[in-house]
Amino acid sequence: MQIIFNPKKESWSEILKRPTQSFEDIEETVKEIFKEIQQKGDVAVQKYTSLFDGTLFENILVSQEEIDEAASLVSKDLKEAIEVAKNNIYNFHAAQKTEKVEVITTNGVTCWQEKRPIQRVGLYIPGGSAPLFSTVLMLALPAQIAACKEIVLCTPPNKEGKINPAILFSAQLCGVTKIFKVGGIQAIGALTFGTETIPQVYKIFGPGNQFVTVAKQYATQFGVGIDIPAGPSELLVYADDSANATFVASDLLSQAEHGKDSQVILVTTSKEMISKVEKEIIAQIDELPRKEIAKVTIQNSRLIYVTTETEAIEFINEYAPEHFIVCSKNEDFFINGIANAGSVFIGNNTPESAGDYASGTNHTLPTNGYAKSYSGVNLDSFMKAMTFQKITEEGIQNIGPSIEIMADAEGLQAHKNAVSLRLNALKK
Amino acid sequence: MQIIFNPKKESWSEILKRPTQSFEDIEETVKEIFKEIQQKGDVAVQKYTSLFDGTLFENILVSQEEIDEAASLVSKDLKEAIEVAKNNIYNFHAAQKTEKVEVITTNGVTCWQEKRPIQRVGLYIPGGSAPLFSTVLMLALPAQIAACKEIVLCTPPNKEGKINPAILFSAQLCGVTKIFKVGGIQAIGALTFGTETIPQVYKIFGPGNQFVTVAKQYATQFGVGIDIPAGPSELLVYADDSANATFVASDLLSQAEHGKDSQVILVTTSKEMISKVEKEIIAQIDELPRKEIAKVTIQNSRLIYVTTETEAIEFINEYAPEHFIVCSKNEDFFINGIANAGSVFIGNNTPESAGDYASGTNHTLPTNGYAKSYSGVNLDSFMKAMTFQKITEEGIQNIGPSIEIMADAEGLQAHKNAVSLRLNALKK
Known part of the structure; x- marks a missing residue:
């Protein structure tokens, strides 16, 4: 423990420094695996699962039987605890729903903002010593409330090809649509490009080790959104x-x-x-x-x-x-x-x-x-705000001249022209 | 024009392909300039302004006199048009304000979400042929409504050291707190690290050429947020x-x-x-x-x-x-x-x-x-949602046992202990 008395303001930034992480050596590995998954799909995913996890399973999609079996393995106490947590998380995130915001900004000009779900999301749940079923609740519940169409979960299996029962139970409880036994860089790569088995998603959520962190960061270069830099x-x-x-x-x-x-x-x-x-x-x-x-x-x-x-x-x-x-x-x-x-x-x-x-x-x-x-992750993390506008004849007459002047001042004549043609048509 | 009749679904992804951009050659330049700005501050900013823009000005902070002068150079028509736009943009974005979301999830457990402004934001406005004062309105107005404390604008000057009057007029009108005559990679680097003159910001907004785009992307590696990948x-x-x-x-x-x-x-x-x-x-x-x-x-x-x-x-x-x-x-x-x-x-x-x-x-x-x-950019782009919770003695007694069971199942005993100690203290 470092005990510090009365630090001077000049020293704050030193005291507050977080250890910097350098991932440059991992980046090359990530690039290589992503390239292979993009080209070869499932074959590449299987190759790296075998290489890194020392396991190889024909069927990486978790079956309903496996989910049912898992539910029978979770203790009654833990199920009840998960239910308590689920209800609280559900209620708090459901309350975050926002209504359509509609404003008539000028007579005849109606603008509105609506939030619509991200259609396909990927949730990554790490394996390892601690089975983070709590993270399943934290990510799948808001995705479910947002009404994301596909909620795909990837998590690495153990050597016997099993996933921790509490993870499967929570996933089933919270509306996850598909669960895959895949972890690490290859899971993030598969969610980024899609393979024959694993669907491509538009945004990837969830924690992970340094390999997963770098892979998520790299995934953004291929048009995929991520929750937060880890x-x-x-x-x-x-x-x-x-x-x-x-x-x-x-x-x-x-x-x-x-x-x-x-x-x-x-x-x-x-x-x-x-x-x-x-x-x-x-x-x-x-x-x-x-x-x-x-x-x-x-x-x-x-x-x-x-x-x-x-x-x-x-x-x-x-x-x-x-x-x-x-x-x-x-x-x-x-x-x-x-x-x-x-x-x-x-x-x-x-x-x-x-x-x-x-x-x-x-x-x-x-x-x-x-x-x-x-x-932090919240309901809006699973939606995007889209804007809409509808302008009437009166509306374009009201704001058209301002648009013409501004487009002209920015030197964008075609922008101006799109308005002028409409105003002219209304003069006839 | 490519005219396509009845494209088969299998060909959609080909038809919908956007041209891919590769920025790898630019990346090295960006890294080098960032490193120099981080080490040398203003000196490095001046060096690259001189190198890229062929200009060198002692005072990169725009003065009140310059702003006043600019206002006198903008035509009455354009001022009025900007006012029309400003009012509409202001009203639509102000309507996007959300109230505090508070839920008593369990008796004694109060959780709430509040949005608070990002304290310092940077707006980048490109120079070049089209003076994008409309982008000043689009970025500065929601920042002002969000109540960001510092709204810093960077834009490259012309050879005479001047900024387009409409940009200065709009910035002044929409609550920008500081305007700097700096553009390109060096502007983004300065906003990322801060220099003696230019304040460090937490999030950078705005369009730009490929150099600015790559610089913004690179800035995220130093903890700075950006609006949208361009x-x-x-x-x-x-x-x-x-x-x-x-x-x-x-x-x-x-x-x-x-x-x-x-x-x-x-x-x-x-x-x-x-x-x-x-x-x-x-x-x-x-x-x-x-x-x-x-x-x-x-x-x-x-x-x-x-x-x-x-x-x-x-x-x-x-x-x-x-x-x-x-x-x-x-x-x-x-x-x-x-x-x-x-x-x-x-x-x-x-x-x-x-x-x-x-x-x-x-x-x-x-x-x-x-x-x-x-x-797209909206009011929330200038804020972050923070959560709060306050639990009473009754509250921790209600949810404590569930937390203990879940923490135990995840193998995190210290997490469990933080609850057990509290529950035990209440038993006495």
């Missing part, structure tokens, strides 16, 4: 004397167990809080199964004392944390003042875990400072 | 017998004059319409000052006859045009059926020029098929 997960806690140090430490540790590159920061106006949290972290960390990971992150964590709340919020906005927990007597000051954060957790009874799983908010959030310009 | 402008017109062929031709030509790589497509269920539009294009094209450009585009244009409206809309959705004009007796069929388009123009009196300048809708729209997953 980076290591982050938590910044602001705590004053009113915070419970035990809880604060547990929140910092929950972030720390994600990966060795996770970012954990405490900002406080209480010197006592720093030593209390430090002690609590030491007390709690050894009990954790993932303590080897957590210890590395905690070693790199920063506990920062600042003198005023104003300084604190300025500092936090400069960092733009993915997750921001605020435990303060003065919480409204922070709620109103936070300009850059993915998701905000308020008060001693609001752990980040709540938003990770079950409160209703989405857990796919901007990291790495992207909270300055990016939204 | 590509050549496009128009697809659907016209049945009810369409006015003269108007249709004028619309196709207004798109064609943009650049030699512009895309122009007519889809129709009327064979007669094809020959009528063809004749009209030939009649109108020679009158255009930009006919050299328009002729190249028209040569590459496609006039496509299909037998049914169902086939037409399927074809159009597959193409996903930036601009889509529909002149049909059956317009509702197309309005309801269009799934992928940037902006839709309905009826004989609704030229694309209206949306380009003054009806109220935005003209910064997704090209190159991106309309399948991207929105």
Whole structure:
């Protein structure tokens, strides 16, 4: 833990620095695999699945039997927990629906904006030690509410060719239309170009390792949208004397167990809080199964004392944390003042875990400072805003002359002409 | 003009192909200039301005005197036309404001979503023959409505160090906070890293040549957001017998004059319409000052006859045009059926020029098929959706057990622990 007292503003950018990641060596691999998938489709996907995952299955499309079997393997308790989470996530995202926005901007000129679903979306769910069925809920539910026609999920199987039952159960529950046993770069490539088996999609969502991250970034060069540029997960806690140090430490540790590159920061106006949290972290960390990971992150964590709340919020906005927990007597000051954060957790009874799983908010959030310009995943991430306009004879007479003048001033005569011809026709 | 009758579905992707652009040779230049700007700031910006634009000015920040002078140079007619456009664009974008979305997802668990402005945005306005002051309106007005704190505009000056007066007038009118006489790659680099003079921004908007396009794409690797990946402008017109062929031709030509790589497509269920539009294009094209450009585009244009409206809309959705004009007796069929388009123009009196300048809708729209997953620029482009949650003692008791079970099933014990500690404290 790095403890920093009263950092000068000039040093903020140094303190707030995230470790930079260089992916240049991975890029070549991604390019090669994408090219092969574009040319050879399924054959290439199978080749790389065999090469990277050491497995080869004829049928990568998950069957209804497999889904039914998975449902029988998920415990009743877990099913009920998933149902609770599902309802909360569903309700919060369904409330984000927006109505058509219609404005008669000038007599005879009606403009409107409507959101329409992205027709085909791809969800990537990583394999590995932690089966992220919670991410299935976070991505498939808003896709379902948005009414995306095809919701395709790719996830790598284990050596026996199986997918974690909780992932299959959640996918089925949340309206995923097709599930494929494919992971890594080859999954992203297949979703980008489409193969004989895997449909091409228009936008790809979901977390992944560095290979998946680079592949998603590269996919954008082929006209595919992606949710958010990915980076290591982050938590910044602001705590004053009113915070419970035990809880604060547990929140910092929950972030720390994600990966060795996770970012954990405490900002406080209480010197006592720093030593209390430090002690609590030491007390709690050894009990954790993932303590080897957590210890590395905690070693790199920063506990920062600042003198005023104003300084604190300025500092936090400069960092733009993915997750921001605020435990303060003065919480409204922070709620109103936070300009850059993915998701905000308020008060001693609001752990980040709540938003990770079950409160209703989405857990796919901007990291790495992207909270300055990016939204976390929400209902609109699965739709696009389209505009429409209809102009009557009166309308074009009202705004036509202005268009003519402006087009003329920009030197675009054909633009002007499209209006002049219509105005002339109306004069007759 | 390529006239295509009854294309088979298997040939659609070939017909709909856009010319691919390769920017690999430009990329190296962009990387080099970015690196130098990151290290040397203003000095590097000045070096490249001098090198590329052949100009060198000590003061790149436009002064109030220059803005005042520009206002006096814009004609009264043009000022009035800009005011008409401004009011329509302002009203349409202001109507896109969304309220806070608050849901009590479970007793004691309150979640809400709020949109907050991106604090600093950069607008790029190209120089060159056409002074795109209309783009200033389209970008600065929603930024102003969103309440972005800093709205920085960069545009290259002419050899005399001047910026087109209409650009300065529009910028001043729409709340731009700072204007810099810098263009090209060096402008995008300066906005990405910030220099002694030019502030760093969080998101960059606006069109530009291939150098600017590649620079914007590269900027995203440094945590900066961009509006939309850029590509050549496009128009697809659907016209049945009810369409006015003269108007249709004028619309196709207004798109064609943009650049030699512009895309122009007519889809129709009327064979007669094809020959009528063809004749009209030939009649109108020679009158255009930009006919050299328009002729190249028209040569590459496609006039496509299909037998049914169902086939037409399927074809159009597959193409996903930036601009889509529909002149049909059956317009509702197309309005309801269009799934992928940037902006839709309905009826004989609704030229694309209206949306380009003054009806109220935005003209910064997704090209190159991106309309399948991207929105055009709108109010939300200048904001990000943030989520908040506050959980009471009752709330964590209600959802806590579900979180524990899910975290446990994902193997994330520290996530579970953050909840268990809170639940245990409440049991005492």
